[in-house]
Amino acid sequence: MRLYVACLASYNNGVLHGRWIDASSDVDEMQEEIAAMLRESRFPNVSVPCPHCEGEGMPDGSTCHVCAGAGRVASAEEWAIHDSEGLPRCFGEYPGLEKIAAFVELAEEFDHLDADDVATIVDHFGGLEFAETEMRDHFAGIYDSFRSYADEIADEALAALDPESIAVRYFDYESYARDLKHDMTIVEISTGLALFWP
Template sequence: MTSRIYVRALGAYNNGILHGRWIDVSSDVDEMQDEIKEMLSESPIKGEEEWAVHDSESLPNFFGEFPQLKDLAAFEELVEENPQYDRDVMVAIVEDFGSVANTDMDCVIGMYAEFSDYSNELADSLLDSHKTPDAIRSYFDYGAYERDLKLETNSIDTPQGVVITSS
């Protein structure tokens, strides 16, 4: 599924005429601009120049009604560069960072079915690094470790699981 925006001609809209079209978001700004120009040229209001986004699919909410096409293209590039994550997960990650420009995928530690999967993996790794014998390991309180780790870890809940970031 690709991201899409519903672009509406504002002159027509302000005159009570609903004129617009769905446009696929692309990493090519010129391609999106050409589609918008074509839609505007077909407007019943001659010389139409202004447009707005009145709906969207699979995009972060912060883009709003008047997004910069370069920002939409940057989001699409980010999705293409990170095929290990579904588009909906990328939306959640970018929303957590606050903007496409602020999104640092190097801060993403990984995605887990549940936070406990992450905390248990990290606890086991720490215990293994200290060569903790099984007789002592059985006394480790995984639940308490998970609870405390949640307080100092940024996690993003998504329908597909939990994304852990170091930011």
């Protein structure tokens, strides 16, 4: 999972300047990468504390070679996400790093799924918060087909009955699958169907 963060001051001046950064559950780590990219912009519009001496000067009393002792350096200020890999499309350009970190945590929690599949599920539910609830509380699993899931559920229920009963002998699997399908949410992902109970 990664995102391409673009400097908007550069973009507004017709220059493509940005950086691919790894999506992380650590917001500060991503923010540091973005800040470094903004300091490299050819179109600075603010000054920020020096990343080398943190505006405090060098511990040995020497002059900081990055800010020349000024304590601050030039930087661009605004950024946007212009591309991503493995992140939900519904996040758009300005999701906030906290939301990206929360998505990474969700993908790590469901590490038996590909991150792209988790992103597809989030997109299906229209946002991270609802998708988190569905995945944690209503996730039935991944199946090759809905019928295979319905047959499995029916077999479990029928196993508790007398095998000679009419209900077992004449059970209509197809009708049961059709009716069950109306109650569930089905999300098509790369490995099959992700199924969710209501």
